[in-house]
Amino acid sequence: xxxxxxxxxxxxxxxxxxxxxxxxxxxxxxxxxxxxxxxxxxxxxxxxxxxxxxxxxxxxxxxxxxxxxxxxxxxxxxxxxxxxxxxxxxxxxxxxxxxxxxxxxxxxxxxxxxxxxxxxxxxxxxxxxxxxxxxxxxxxxxxxxxxxxxxxxxxxxxxxxxxxxxxxxxxxxxxxxxxxxxxxxxxxxxxxxxxxxxxxxxxxxxxxxxxxxxxxxxxxxxxxxxxxxxxxxxxxxxxxxxxxxxxxxxxxxxxxxxxxxxxxxxxxxxxxxxxxxxxxxxxxxxxxxxxxxxxxxxxxxxxxxxxxxxxxxxxxxxxxxxxxxxxxxxxxxxxxxxx
Ligand code: PHE
Numbered sequence: 001x002x003x004x005x006x007x008x009x010x011x012x013x014x015x016x017x018x019x020x021x022x023x024x025x026x027x028x029x030x031x032x033x034x035x036x037x038x039x040x041x042x043x044x045x046x047x048x049x050x051x052x053x054x055x056x057x058x059x060x061x062x063x064x065x066x067x068x069x070x071x072x073x074x075x076x077x078x079x080x081x082x083x084x085x086x087x088x089x090x091x092x093x094x095x096x097x098x099x100x101x102x103x104x105x106x107x108x109x110x111x112x113x114x115x116x117x118x119x120x121x122x123x124x125x126x127x128x129x130x131x132x133x134x135x136x137x138x139x140x141x142x143x144x145x146x147x148x149x150x151x152x153x154x155x156x157x158x159x160x161x162x163x164x165x166x167x168x169x170x171x172x173x174x175x176x177x178x179x180x181x182x183x184x185x186x187x188x189x190x191x192x193x194x195x196x197x198x199x200x201x202x203x204x205x206x207x208x209x210x211x212x213x214x215x216x217x218x219x220x221x222x223x224x225x226x227x228x229x230x231x232x233x234x235x236x237x238x239x240x241x242x243x244x245x246x247x248x249x250x251x252x253x254x255x256x257x258x259x260x261x262x263x264x265x266x267x268x269x270x271x272x273x274x275x276x277x278x279x280x281x282x283x284x285x286x287x288x289x290x291x292x293x294x295x296x297x298x299x300x301x302x303x304x305x306x307x308x309x310x311x312x313x314x315x316x317x318x319x320x321x322x323x324x325x326x327x328x329x330x331x332x333x334x335x336x337x338x339x
Contacts, residue, residue, distance in 0.1 A: 001043060005058050008036055012066045015073075018080070023073045030066045037063050103335045104205055104324055107312040108187050111207050114231045115185045118224065120209060123184040125170035127191070131160050133169040137291040138248040153191050153202075163191035166305060167208040168248060171284075174210065175292035180299045181213035187308070198268060198320040205308035212284065212294065212301030218251070221281055221302035229257055229278070232311065240275065249282025249303055260314045269319055276314060279306035 012030060017023045030037050040059055047055050101109075112122055125133075135147055145151070146165065153163040170186035186208040194200045211220065222241065229239050237257050244254040256277050259270035266272035281304035286296035309321050316335070318324075323331050 001040070001047065001055055002058065005040065005055070005062050008040075009058075009062050009065060012062065012069050015069060017073045017077070020077060023070070023077055026073060027070055031070060037066055100333065100336055102324075102332065103312050103316055103318075104308050106335060107315060108205065108207065108308050110232065110315075111228075111306075111308070111311065112185065112187065114228055115207075115209065118227070119183050120211075121184045123170050123174050123186045124188065125164075125167070125173050125186065127164055127189060128155060129162055129164040129169045131162070133172045134162060134164050134166070137172045137288065138168050139285050139287040139291070140247045144247060151192055151194075153193055164188075165192050166190050167206045168303070168305065171208060171210045171248075171303060172288075172292060175212065175289070175294055180294060180301070182301070183211045183213075185209045196322065198322065201309070201321055201325065203325075204321070206305050207308060208303065208305040210284070210301060210303045212289070212299050214299060216283075216300045216302055218283060218302070221283070221304065224302075225255055225279065225281060225304060229255075233257060233260060233314065241281075244280065244282075246280055246282055248285050248288050249280075250285045252280065252282035255279045255281060255304075257314070261317050261319060267319065269313060276310065278310055278314070279304050281305070 008030070015026055017026055027035070029035055032038075037059075040062075044052065044056055044059060116122075131147075134152075135144070140147060152165055155161045155163065167186045167188045167190060170184075170188070174182060174184055174186075186206075188206065189203055190206050191203045194202055196202060209224075211224070226239055229237050237260075240256045241253040242256060244252045246252045254277050256275040258264055259267065259274055259276045261267050261269045262274070264274035266274060270276045281302065284301040284303050289296040289299060289301070309324055312318065312324070313321065
């Protein structure tokens, strides 16, 4: 029997197991009720009394070493399972597709950044407007065509509730509620009842600017917009002012820059002229100042308004305005946030 015990002890010590089954086989073979060790304890009862002590001792040693081995095998198996659950940390990660800002947001932010450095605040106003703030206070004559149905979306049968056609409404709100000196830009969405094409949409975005103080002159307007164009499009850009008309400014001018899409050779964005209009501008009409309780004898101001879509098209060489509102991810994901 002693020999048998020594033999089993050797087997226990040499036993290796890398799978759950193999560990279970170890338990069945040695430790379980029908295993070899309990069987030997049974046999121990029949061992002659003088040998019992000695055999019992080594049998106990076998039992202890089998139990210890079982514990080692089990914990080795568990840590092996745990290891498998940790991925290989040296593998490259799955690419994390983060979103990016819309090209119009990027362009708006850049415009704000340029004007903020010149001391302009950002002002906001409602998109649903009344006739006074969108037209009348801005010196639109009673029968001006811009008031008619083809340009303006009216919200209800009441012609006093409309979607603003420009962000000039914020000018009126600002001048009515605050005293000059005023220096602000007003980014926002505007609506016009126009046929949708590569160049026009029924809604788009503008940034309007307003500067009212003592002794503000046309030279200030010109210098501000020159500075803006060069900051936005680069030092080599050419700029021209064309006389124009707006009811709320006098004198008025439209501002063109050289077409950045075709570099002056002619394309659908510049209507094959090589020049693209980027903004309307002018000196605030005295009637508009008066409508806001500002004395035109004391204060003068300039205003301008530009389409964010137009600026973004030139900045990113986009030739169709509809792309901005179609939400095609293949288009949108091309614009990375430049910090
Ligand atoms: N509000 C004008 C437009 O929408 C733009 C503009 C603003 C022109 C301010 C002159 C001065 O067309």
